[in-house]
Amino acid sequence: TRVLLTGGSGFIAAWVLDLLLQQGHSVVTTVRSRAKADAIKAKHPEYGSDKLSFAIVPDIAVEGAFDDAVKSDPPFEAVLHTASPFHYNVTDIQKDLLDPALIGTTSILKAIKKSAPSVKRVVVTSSFAAVFDPAKGDNPGYPYSEADWSPLTHEQALENMVAGYRYSKTSAERAAWDFVEKEKPNFTLSTICPPLVLGPTAPWLASLDNINTSNARVRDAILGKFKENGEIPPSGVYLWIDVRDLAIAHVKAMDVPDAAGKRFFTTAGYFSNKEIVELIRKNFPEYADKLPPPDVKGGDYPPGGVYKYDNSRSKEVLGLEFMSLEKSVVDLVNSLKAVGEQF
Numbered sequence: 001t002r003v004l005l006t007g008g009s010g011f012i013a014a015w016v017l018d019l020l021l022q023q024g025h026s027v028v029t030t031v032r033s034r035a036k037a038d039a040i041k042a043k044h045p046e047y048g049s050d051k052l053s054f055a056i057v058p059d060i061a062v063e064g065a066f067d068d069a070v071k072s073d074p075p076f077e078a079v080l081h082t083a084s085p086f087h088y089n090v091t092d093i094q095k096d097l098l099d100p101a102l103i104g105t106t107s108i109l110k111a112i113k114k115s116a117p118s119v120k121r122v123v124v125t126s127s128f129a130a131v132f133d134p135a136k137g138d139n140p141g142y143p144y145s146e147a148d149w150s151p152l153t154h155e156q157a158l159e160n161m162v163a164g165y166r167y168s169k170t171s172a173e174r175a176a177w178d179f180v181e182k183e184k185p186n187f188t189l190s191t192i193c194p195p196l197v198l199g200p201t202a203p204w205l206a207s208l209d210n211i212n213t214s215n216a217r218v219r220d221a222i223l224g225k226f227k228e229n230g231e232i233p234p235s236g237v238y239l240w241i242d243v244r245d246l247a248i249a250h251v252k253a254m255d256v257p258d259a260a261g262k263r264f265f266t267t268a269g270y271f272s273n274k275e276i277v278e279l280i281r282k283n284f285p286e287y288a289d290k291l292p293p294p295d296v297k298g299g300d301y302p303p304g305g306v307y308k309y310d311n312s313r314s315k316e317v318l319g320l321e322f323m324s325l326e327k328s329v330v331d332l333v334n335s336l337k338a339v340g341e342q343f
């Protein structure tokens, strides 16, 4: 399949790209700069430009950002849209989080409808943030599934960065479904709603300072930050998925006819920051000095319990199986060691 993958420099996109190439697909990926394209290319020297090439899209928040990128010879059959800001280095929630998420999503859908009639399936990376109701908090026993939508409002989004990120994902995913309903385009849509994503970093990560947001807690643990602070920070969310399983979810959502028109709540199950610390302690005795003591406070599940999850659609329609938290954390820590300089 000829595939356009947006945000190729990202953590999740790195693994989606790897899987697409391994399966023999022909991929164009968008990045913000030539330097980022070169860094990705350098990690895939075995693929010629017929299998891996690049389109430069410096800012997805600009209307029409993807107008050129969607045009290709041979033409695209599928588009995977992962690019969206997931970080909290934010000065202006509207400009830095909400605009790129929403305009990025609507501009690629408009461009596909206008200039890429050969595209049959679009997969958008949404989030558990578009599912979860922050006002209900731990919501003990409540079974979250694809039927749930975050009720956050634009006004709430502007109150703080976490709400801003959550609303950015909610509004972008809603806009994608609205677009398909109103515009009746040439393609069908699937959306993927992962909670916290863990696992080995992108192979071109050059410094631990640039680690992606969801893996940052594991870096912080092995750099001794939890020990220094005398507590483990709250987990924030209690569900996770490994990035390699999430890559499979994206590629299956592109391939499987039955995935058309569906959201997928892709999660392996529960995790807590405390469990992550204990898995590092068990598997990496060399970090014993950096980790907080076993009886340290913080990072555990709430005493009153937490929400449930229903991941049956991902298993049934996409055939997903989920790797263990231990394997994911071990492989992530090993990937951080390979980046290295601070160890």
Ligand code: NDP
Residues within 6 Å of the ligand: 006, 007, 008, 009, 010, 011, 012, 013, 031, 032, 036, 057, 058, 059, 060, 061, 082, 083, 084, 085, 086, 087, 100, 125, 126, 127, 128, 169, 193, 194, 195, 196, 197, 198, 212, 213, 214
């Ligand atoms: P990364 O930060 O590693 O990747 C984000 C990607 O989006 C990068 O390629 C980045 O480019 C690109 N991007 C962001 N803003 C812009 C912009 N304005 N213009 C052009 N490109 C932009 O994060 P992840 O890989 O974790 O996230 C990928 C997707 O997965 C996002 O949609 C995110 O919301 C979603 N997600 C992630 C979860 C997680 O736990 N990691 C959980 C749920 C959903 P550059 O590197 O050049 O800045």
